[in-house]
Amino acid sequence: CSVAPCIVSLLFISVLMGEPRIVSPNITLYPVWKGKLGNSAVRLICTLSGFYPDKLSVEWQHDQRPLNIVPNELKLQSMEGREKTFSLSSEIEPNITEWTTGSSFTCKATHEGSEYEKTTSICESKYECELLH
Numbered sequence: 559c560s561v562a563p564c565i566v567s568l569l570f571i572s573v574l575m576g577e578p579r580i581v582s583p584n585i586t587l588y589p590v591w592k593g594k595l596g597n598s599a600v601r602l603i604c605t606l607s608g609f610y611p612d613k614l615s616v617e618w619q620h621d622q623r624p625l626n627i628v629p630n631e632l633k634l635q636s637m638e639g640r641e642k643t644f645s646l647s648s649e650i651e652p653n654i655t656e657w658t659t660g661s662s663f664t665c666k667a668t669h670e671g672s673e674y675e676k677t678t679s680i681c682e683s684k685y686e687c688e689l690l691h
């Protein structure tokens with residue numbers, strides 16, 4: 559091959575290999591429950607979707623303090639076009655007394671040195687909040 563295209567393609571390859579791909583997660587956090595509100599256990603589901611690489615950690619907080627609870631975690635992978643990404647869902651069952659009295663719960667994820675967090679409480683939904691207070 560002639561020299562110029564070879565150099566261009568070598569440069570292109572080194573750019574591709576030299577910069578590892580980082581895709582930030584999209585974070586959502588919402589409560590789910592079965593049956594009648596205030597009457598059944600609530601679960602909080604935090605979903606981190608579409609991130610790469612797969613190393614990500616999640617911690618939970620209750621009113622801004624670390625929550626000593628082992629979440630149920632599920633990590634899955636998928637392809638967006640040709641690019642592989644990962645998703646992780648982390649689920650806890652908060653103390654129902656604390657939940658119904660309006661405490662806030664936070665899901666905080668760390669990925670590639672950046673933090674992503676979402677907070678929820680029963681009062682995120684005005685209707686539920688009014689029903690209980």
Ligand SMILES: *[C@@H]1O[C@H](CO)[C@@H](O)[C@H](O)[C@H]1NC(C)=O
Nearest residue numbers: 581582583584585586607608
């Ligand atoms: C992240 O979530 C927001 C809101 O749901 C959506 O608009 C956006 O497209 C999502 N981003 C990715 C990369 O999926």
Ligand SMILES: *[C@@H]1O[C@H](CO)[C@@H](O)[C@H](O)[C@H]1NC(C)=O
Nearest residue numbers: 652653654655656657659661
């Ligand atoms: C829930 O929280 C309340 C108030 O902090 C506490 O008294 C109770 O023991 C907790 N229940 C459980 C099951 O941890």
